Amino acid sequence: MDEYSIRLKGISKKYKLYNKPVDRIKEIMPFHSKKLHKEFYAVNNISLDVKKGETLGIIGKNGSGKSTLLKIISGVLTETAGTKEINGEISALLELGTGFNPEYSGIENIYLNGLMRGYTRNEMDGKLQQIVDFADIGSFIDQPIKTYSSGMFARLAFSVMISFKPEILIVDEALSVGDVFFQQKCNRFMKEEMQGVTKLLVTHDLSSIANMANRVVVIKNGAVVYEGDPLKGIEFYTKSIHTESFRANNSIxxxxxxxxxxxxxxxxxxxxxxxxxxxxxxxxxxxxxxxxxxxxxxxxxxxxxxxxxxxxxxxxxxxxxxxxxxxxxxxxxxxxxxxxxxxxxxxxxxxxxxxxxxxxxxxxxxxxxxxxxxxxxxxxxxxxxxxxxxxxxxxxxxxxxxITFNSVHGLFNNKIESITLEEIK
CATH class of the missing domain: 2.70.50.60 (abc- transporter (atp binding component) like domain)
Structure with missing residues (x-):
């Protein structure tokens, strides 16, 4: 049995960028030989192995290629070059709205997602209460999800996703729209209840990375620039951000x-x-x-x-x-x-x-x-x-x-100095 859930070798994703939409048509004309596009690599020659049961944190600035890489791994996008090997069923929470019908209620979307994954209605009946309880959105579960806030939608989407007990879990910033208590609930569930599941986490919440990840990769301009220990990866990433900021501002x-x-x-x-x-x-x-x-x-x-x-x-x-x-x-x-x-x-x-x-x-x-x-x-x-x-x-x-290694309920923690428990007679 392969010890790796994910193996990537030389993965690249190239896009053609045009100044004007009409240039796309001009370029394919047989009489037109001039190139009218620029090539842009959203992901550039990434090789990466992820072991089964490992939690990999992926960090980088907006536009660095993190989401593109996850979409390639999950099969939403096709790579331009390179090879990938995926060993296990994937559940991915990439963008709010993916796989859900906005006109359907929360309940109807739960069954819709189950049907798309090959579950029978009877099987989804058995999962329904667990999903509803974890999402904890009250009577909105019976309302069309087009009426949901982004936080409510994130609650439902994550609850549906984990109910399928995936072998590989991919979460891309979608939980950041939820309230802090639900984020902590999700992080605790992933850490305690999904220990054998391979997890890929993309987030700007460095505390989550420090607390949950076994390993971190930092991506810049579509390429991996660091791979290793989570705390050292956070240090590498933050220092690179500060260095760019310092270079921009230190001319004053x-x-x-x-x-x-x-x-x-x-x-x-x-x-x-x-x-x-x-x-x-x-x-x-x-x-x-x-x-x-x-x-x-x-x-x-x-x-x-x-x-x-x-x-x-x-x-x-x-x-x-x-x-x-x-x-x-x-x-x-x-x-x-x-x-x-x-x-x-x-x-x-x-x-x-x-x-x-x-x-x-x-x-x-x-x-x-x-x-x-x-x-x-x-x-x-x-x-x-x-x-x-x-x-x-x-x-x-x-x-x-x-970053915190304990839950902070509110702005800061204030320890209880003493407490008594007496029987009322």
């Missing part, structure tokens, strides 16, 4: 008033764009660097990690007491947590005009919901939290991907 010149030692800037500090600064700016943040657990950022942070942020600041005036703080926002701009030296009862030194200072700020990262988080750094001058001058805000200059 420093504020003309700021003069910083070049040797400091070369020491892993990134220049802070004047466009990201606010406040009176008589004290200015000019450079920032950070480490996680005394090492370079690996692309993610998690509960208990030590985050050390270093700031270079330039003082244009004398201050008697400097307030230094930070604020962490989620990707929607909501403030999650923050602190400053005044409320932490930490006294900082005075500053002198025309001098530069190096500030190191250490934070122990809490257990919070998996998400992207952005850190704003701030400088203030004064003796009171409610009565001080905001000298400098550096908005959203650090981005972190938080």
């Amino acid at each position: 010149a420093l504020n003309e008033h700021i003069k910083i030692s070049d040797s400091l800037l070369l020491n892993n500090f990134e220049k802070v764009s004047p466009d990201s600064l606010g406040g009176a700016q008589e004290l200015v943040i000019t450079g920032v660097s950070f480490t996680v657990d005394d090492s370079d950022y690996k692309g993610f942070i998690s509960k208990g990690s030590k985050l050390e942020i270093s700031m270079m600041i330039e003082s244009k005036k004398a201050t008697e007491e400097l307030i230094i703080g930070y604020l962490v926002n989620d990707k929607y701009g909501n403030a999650v947590f923050g602190e400053n030296t005044h409320s932490s009862q930490i006294i900082t030194r005075a500053t002198e005009p025309g001098k530069g200072y190096l500030v190191k700020l250490t934070i122990v990262w809490p257990e919070i919901q998996e998400n992207d988080y952005f850190i704003t750094l701030g400088l203030g001058e004064g003796y009171h939290e409610m009565n001080h001058i905001i000298q400098c805000w550096a908005h959203n200059i650090i981005q972190l991907k938080n």
Whole structure:
């Protein structure tokens, strides 16, 4: 028996891109010899083996070729070149709507999917209650699915798919439209109830990848650029994204008033764009660097990690007491947590005009919901939290991907310190 569920060798998918629709017709005319298209490889020479029972995470930027690869594996698309060997029945949740009739009710679509897979009505009768219970969409199960929200549809589609007990399960971002509790329910089911099933997961949720995948591949421009350990794959992917972003933004010149030692800037500090600064700016943040657990950022942070942020600041005036703080926002701009030296009862030194200072700020990262988080750094001058001058805000200059290894019900977890259970007499 073959130990591999999927074997791909030299798989490519090529498309012809035309500037105008009429060029397609012109090109096939016998009297027309000029090529009017450009060739685009959505997938380019990918070779990949997936063992039976393995969970493979596939990550990459939008447009990198992930979905095309999964469609080739599932048979929705035909490869232009290469060979594939599939050993096992596939269930694939690729795009919302695939295999469902929008005019039919949820119940009718359950039976329709079973019929397409060769199940009898009696067999589907036996599966029906399990599907309805897992989807948990209430009375909407009897309504046409064209009335469903994307989250409700994802619930039904996933429930139908797992009821067929596939040997190979493919999920491509479709669960991301569901609420966080259903996502956790699906992840828990795949991890605990489908241990012998080969699973291919495409998602931007790096926590799911870290928790579920045995192996990760990173795809860029249609090709595999990394294959191996999930955490190292997350590090590789996130660093490549940050590197592209840094190259795009690091051409910004420093504020003309700021003069910083070049040797400091070369020491892993990134220049802070004047466009990201606010406040009176008589004290200015000019450079920032950070480490996680005394090492370079690996692309993610998690509960208990030590985050050390270093700031270079330039003082244009004398201050008697400097307030230094930070604020962490989620990707929607909501403030999650923050602190400053005044409320932490930490006294900082005075500053002198025309001098530069190096500030190191250490934070122990809490257990919070998996998400992207952005850190704003701030400088203030004064003796009171409610009565001080905001000298400098550096908005959203650090981005972190938080991953969790436990379920976080809400924004963050807060442990129960004590509990009693007494009999009522």
